[in-house]
Amino acid sequence: MSLPLEHDYISLSESSSMESSGKLSSSSVFTDEDERNNVLNFKATELRLGLPGSQSPDRSSDGMEDKNVQSLGVLKNLVSGAKRGFSDAIDETSAKWVFSKPGGSEVDLGKNGGLFSPRGSNGGVKPLGVSGQKPGLGTPAGSGAAPQSPKPMLEKKPEISPSANRAQVVGWPPIRSFRKNTMATNNPQKNDESGEGKSGVGCLYVKVSMDGAPYLRKVDLKTYSSYLELSSALEKMFSCFTIGQCGAHGVPGRDGLSESRLMDLLHGSEYVLTYEDKDGDWMLVGDVPWEMFTESCKRMRIMKSSEAIGLAPRAMEKCKNRN
Amino acid sequence: MHSKRKKELAEKLEEKRVCAFPDEALELVLVNIKCHKDRNSVSLVCKDWYNAEKWTRTHVFIGNCYSVSPQILVRRFPNIRSVVLKGKPRFSDFNLVPPNWGADIHAWLVVFASAYPFLEELRLKRMTVTDESLEFLAMSFPNFKALSLLSCDGFSTDGLAAIATHCKNLTELDIHENGIDDLGGGWLNCFPKNFRSLEVLNFANLNSDVTFDSLERLVRRCRSLRILKVNKNVTLEQLQLLLISAPQLTELGTGSFLQSSTQWQSTDLESAFKRCKHLRSLSGLWEVTSIYLPVLYPCCATLTFLNLSYASLESGELAKLLPNCSQLRRLWIVDTVQDKGLQAVGLNCHLLEELRVFPSDPFDQDILQGVTELGFVAVSHGCPRLRYVLYFCRQMTNEAVSTIVNNCPDFTHFRLCIMNPYQPDYLTNEPMDEAFGSVVKTCTKLQRLAVSGLLTDLTFEYIGKYAKNLETLSVAFAGSSDWGMQCVLGGCPKLRKLEIRDCPFGNAALLSGLEKYESMRSLWMSACNVTMNGCRLLARQMPRLNVEVIREEDERYDSEVNKVYVYRSVSGSRSDAPPFVITL
Numbered sequence: 001m002s003l004p005l006e007h008d009y010i011s012l013s014e015s016s017s018m019e020s021s022g023k024l025s026s027s028s029v030f031t032d033e034d035e036r037n038n039v040l041n042f043k044a045t046e047l048r049l050g051l052p053g054s055q056s057p058d059r060s061s062d063g064m065e066d067k068n069v070q071s072l073g074v075l076k077n078l079v080s081g082a083k084r085g086f087s088d089a090i091d092e093t094s095a096k097w098v099f100s101k102p103g104g105s106e107v108d109l110g111k112n113g114g115l116f117s118p119r120g121s122n123g124g125v126k127p128l129g130v131s132g133q134k135p136g137l138g139t140p141a142g143s144g145a146a147p148q149s150p151k152p153m154l155e156k157k158p159e160i161s162p163s164a165n166r167a168q169v170v171g172w173p174p175i176r177s178f179r180k181n182t183m184a185t186n187n188p189q190k191n192d193e194s195g196e197g198k199s200g201v202g203c204l205y206v207k208v209s210m211d212g213a214p215y216l217r218k219v220d221l222k223t224y225s226s227y228l229e230l231s232s233a234l235e236k237m238f239s240c241f242t243i244g245q246c247g248a249h250g251v252p253g254r255d256g257l258s259e260s261r262l263m264d265l266l267h268g269s270e271y272v273l274t275y276e277d278k279d280g281d282w283m284l285v286g287d288v289p290w291e292m293f294t295e296s297c298k299r300m301r302i303m304k305s306s307e308a309i310g311l312a313p314r315a316m317e318k319c320k321n322r323n
Numbered sequence: 324m325h326s327k328r329k330k331e332l333a334e335k336l337e338e339k340r341v342c343a344f345p346d347e348a349l350e351l352v353l354v355n356i357k358c359h360k361d362r363n364s365v366s367l368v369c370k371d372w373y374n375a376e377k378w379t380r381t382h383v384f385i386g387n388c389y390s391v392s393p394q395i396l397v398r399r400f401p402n403i404r405s406v407v408l409k410g411k412p413r414f415s416d417f418n419l420v421p422p423n424w425g426a427d428i429h430a431w432l433v434v435f436a437s438a439y440p441f442l443e444e445l446r447l448k449r450m451t452v453t454d455e456s457l458e459f460l461a462m463s464f465p466n467f468k469a470l471s472l473l474s475c476d477g478f479s480t481d482g483l484a485a486i487a488t489h490c491k492n493l494t495e496l497d498i499h500e501n502g503i504d505d506l507g508g509g510w511l512n513c514f515p516k517n518f519r520s521l522e523v524l525n526f527a528n529l530n531s532d533v534t535f536d537s538l539e540r541l542v543r544r545c546r547s548l549r550i551l552k553v554n555k556n557v558t559l560e561q562l563q564l565l566l567i568s569a570p571q572l573t574e575l576g577t578g579s580f581l582q583s584s585t586q587w588q589s590t591d592l593e594s595a596f597k598r599c600k601h602l603r604s605l606s607g608l609w610e611v612t613s614i615y616l617p618v619l620y621p622c623c624a625t626l627t628f629l630n631l632s633y634a635s636l637e638s639g640e641l642a643k644l645l646p647n648c649s650q651l652r653r654l655w656i657v658d659t660v661q662d663k664g665l666q667a668v669g670l671n672c673h674l675l676e677e678l679r680v681f682p683s684d685p686f687d688q689d690i691l692q693g694v695t696e697l698g699f700v701a702v703s704h705g706c707p708r709l710r711y712v713l714y715f716c717r718q719m720t721n722e723a724v725s726t727i728v729n730n731c732p733d734f735t736h737f738r739l740c741i742m743n744p745y746q747p748d749y750l751t752n753e754p755m756d757e758a759f760g761s762v763v764k765t766c767t768k769l770q771r772l773a774v775s776g777l778l779t780d781l782t783f784e785y786i787g788k789y790a791k792n793l794e795t796l797s798v799a800f801a802g803s804s805d806w807g808m809q810c811v812l813g814g815c816p817k818l819r820k821l822e823i824r825d826c827p828f829g830n831a832a833l834l835s836g837l838e839k840y841e842s843m844r845s846l847w848m849s850a851c852n853v854t855m856n857g858c859r860l861l862a863r864q865m866p867r868l869n870v871e872v873i874r875e876e877d878e879r880y881d882s883e884v885n886k887v888y889v890y891r892s893v894s895g896s897r898s899d900a901p902p903f904v905i906t907l
Contacts, residue, residue: 128661169744169825170417170419171414171417171418171419171824172417172799172800173682173685173686173740173742174416174417174740174797174799175417175418175681175682175685175713176417176500177416177418177502178500178528178631179500179681182633183633183657183681183685219691222823232830258519264770319385
C-alpha cells in the first residue's frame with residue numbers, strides 16, 4: 001500500500017473513510033463477500049474505535065484510560081494514525097470477542113455509540129484488523145442477531161468505572177475496592193510501556209495474541225535466544241488454534257520481506273507474526289536483529305497474512321529511518 | 324437483674340398465677356441459648372417464655388439496619404450487650420450504590436446510649452460511621468469492649484484515636500477493609516500507658532505507619548493478645564520483635580514479608596515463628612518472596628487458616644509450602660499459583676473445607692494467566708470435605724463442574740465467577756446451565772450460590788426446583804426472560820437474599836414474588852428491565868415492604884428503573900433517605 005492511500009485514512013469524515021475502505025477493498029484480493037464483510041466490519045469498528053480503554057501505545061503506564069485523551073492521542077499522531085487505529089482494532093478484537101452474547105457487547109457498544117472519535121476515520125485500515133469479530137456485533141444500537149430479549153440498558157448511559165483498564169461494566173468482576181487497589185499496587189509492572197515483566201526477576205513477558213484464538217498467552221522473551229526458538233515455541237502454543245494450514249499463501253503487494261524465515265516456519269500458512277514496538281508501530285517479526293527486537297517488542301500478534309498488508313513497507317521504512 | 328424486670332415479676336407473683344416453672348429458673352436456662360434462631364423459636368412458645376427470652380437476650384443480629392428502628396429494638400430487647408448491624412446492600416462493595424446512601428450508625432448509637440448504657444460489643448458491616456459517632460461511642464459506653472468495622476466508610480483514623488483514648492476496657496479493635504480516611508498512624512499512640520486488656524487488634528488495611536515503639540509496648544503489655552494483624556508497613560525485623568513479645572498469638576497477620584536491610588538474619592525470624600506454637604491462622608504476607616517463605620514452615624503444622632490472598636505466589640512456591648500445612652481447613656490464594664498450584668492443594672490439604680481463589684488481573688480481559696477448570700477439579704479430587712468455594716476464573720466447562728460437585732457433594736457455599744460475562748462452556752460452546760444444574764442437584768446443603776457464565780432460564784429452573792436450602796443467590800449477566808426469575812421466586816423455599824444485576828428480568832418477574840419478599844431479607848435488582856410502574860405496583864400491593872428506587876442524576880427517563888432495592892421492614896419507610904433514593 002502506498003502512502004497516499006494512508007493519508008486518505010486520516011480524513012475525519014465518515015464518508016471519506018467509506019471511500020477509503022472502498023478503495024482498499026477494490027485493490028485487495030478480497031472476494032465480494034469479504035468486501036461486504038469488510039465494509040460491515042469497517043463500520044462496526046469505526047464506531048467501536050471510540051471505546052475508552054482501548055489501549056493505545058502512548059498511554060501512561062497505569063493504564064488509566066480517558067476517552068478524551070485517546071482522541072487527542074490520535075490526532076497527535078496523524079502520520080502513523082493508521083497504525084494507531086490498527087492497534088486499537090487489535091485490542092478491541094482480542095478484548096471483546098469472548099462476548100458471544102451480543103447483549104454483553106452491546107452494553108459496551110451502546111456506551112460508546114455516541115462517542116464517535118475522529119479516529120473512526122482511521123478505520124480505513126480497520127478491515128485489516130477485525131478478524132475474530134463477529135459481524136453480528138457490528139452496530140452499537142443493537143444487534144439484530146441477538147436472539148435474547150433486548151435490554152433497555154442499551155439506551156441508558158453506560159456505567160464505566162474510571163479505574164478500569166478497559167471499557168468496563170461497573171463493579172465487574174465483583175472484587176472489593178480494597179483488594180482492587182491493593183493488587184494494583186502489589187502486582188509487578190505490567191508490560192505497558194517498557195516491556196518489563198515481573199520486577200526483580202529477569203523476565204520479559206509480552207502478550208501474544210492470535211486472530212481467532214479465544215485468549216492471549218504471555219511469553220518470556222528472555223527464554224529465547226533467536227527468532228527460530230521463539231517461532232517454534234509460539235507455534236506449539238497456538239497450534240491448537242490454527243484453523244487451517246494452507247499451503248503457501250502469497251500476499252500480493254509484498255516484497256522480499258514476506259519471505260522472512262518466520263513466514264516459512266509457520267509453514268507458509270495464512271498467519272504471520274507481527275509485533276508492536278515501543279513507538280506503537282506494528283512490524284513484522286524478523287525484520288530487525290534479535291536483541292533489538294527483544295528490547296523494543298511490547299507485544300505480539302499472530303495475524304492473518306491477508307491483513308498484514310501495509311506492514312512490510314512500513315517496517316522497511318522504519319528500518320531505514322533507524323539506520 | 325434489670326429493675327423493670329423485677330417489677331414485672333413482682334406483679335406476676337401478686338396475680339398468683341399458677342406457674343409450673345418459675346421464671347427465674349427459665350431465665351437461668353435461657354441464658355445459655357446463644358443462637359438467635361433458637362431464641363426466636365423460644366419467644367414464640369408463650370407469653371412467659373417470650374418475656375423470659377426478651378430479658379435474657381444479650382446479643383442481637385440485625386441483617387438489614389432498615390428492617391427495624393432502634394426504638395423498636397430497645398423496646399423488644401431491653402438488655403442487649405452486643406449488637407451486629409449490617410447496612411448497605413452487598414453490591415455497594417462493587418460501587419453499585421451511590422455514596423451517602425445511608426446506613427448511618429449514629430441514630431442507633433444515640434438510642435443505645437440511653438437504653439443500653441452497658442453495651443459492650445458493636446460489629447458493623449457496610450455501615451456509615453463518622454468520627455463523631457466513634458467519639459460518641461467511646462464516651463457513652465464505659466463498659467465498651469469490642470469494635471469491629473468491616474466494609475464501613477465515613478470515618479478516619481481520628482475516630483480510631485477516640486476509641487483508643489477513651490475505651491478503657493477495650494478488648495477488640497478490628498478495622499477491616501473499610502473506606503477509611505487514613506490520616507496517619509498516631510491513633511495507636513492514644514492507648515493509655517497502663518492499658519492492657521486488648522485481645523484482638525487488626526489494622527491490616529490501614530496504609531500509614533504506626534509508631535513501632537508504641538505498637539511493641541502495647542503488644543508486650545497486653546498479655547491476653549491472641550489476634551494481631553498488622554499492616555504492610557511493619558517490616559520483617561519489626562515483626563520478629565512482636566512475635567518475641569507475643570508467642571501466645573493464635574491469629575497473626577504479618578506486615579511486609581520483604582527484607583529491608585541486609586544486616587538482619589532470617590534465622591532469628593524463624594526461631595521467633597517457631598515459638599508461636601498456638602498459631603491457627605496466618606495472613607498478610609504482603610510481597611512475600613520465596614526466600615522467606617521457609618521461615619513459616621515450622622508454624623504451618625498447626626495452621627487451619629492460611630490467607631495468601633495478598634501474596635502473589637507462584638505454583639512452585641505454593642507446592643513447597645503446602646506439604647507443611649496438613650491441617651489446613653481454609654485457604655485463600657491468588658490465581659498466580661495457577662492450576663499447578665491448585666494441584667498441590669489437592670495433593671496436600673485433604674482436610675480443606677474452604678478455598679478462595681482471587682484473580683490477580685481481574686480487569687485484563689485478554690489474559691489467560693490464572694486458574695482454569697482443571698485446577699478446580701484437581702482440588703475437588705484431593706479435598707472431598709470442601710464446602711465453601713469462591714473461584715475466579717476465565718474458563719469453565721459443564722463437565723468440570725459436574726465432576727467437582729460429585730467429588731465434593733457437601734458444598735454449602737458455591738460462588739463461581741467466570742470473569743468474562745456471557746462466557747459459554749469453552750469446550751462445547753454451550754451455556755453453563757448444566758454446571759449449575761449439577762451443583763443444585765448434587766449439593767443438597769447449598770446455602771449460598773453465585774452464578775456466572777452464559778446462562779439461560781434453564782439454570783433458574785434448576786435452582787428453583789432443586790435448591791431447597793438456598794438462602795443467598797447472586798446473579799449477573801444471566802437468564803433469557805422473566806421466567807428465570809419467576810422460577811427462583813416460585814421455588815427456593817428458604818431464599819432470603821436475592822441480588823441481580825444486568826439480567827433480562829422485568830416487571831412480570833418482579834411481581835411474581837409478591838408473597839415471597841416478606842419472607843426474605845432483601846431483593847436487589849439493577850440494570851434489569853424493571854420499570855417504575857412495576858415497582859409502584861409492588862409497593863402498593865405489599866405495604867410492609869420498602870420499595871426503594873435509586874435514581875441517579877443522569878437517568879433521563881422517568882419510567883426507567885436502573886436500581887431497585889426491596890426489603891421487608893417493621894419500621895416503615897426510611898426517614899433518612901437521600902434525594903436519589905425514591906421510596907414508593
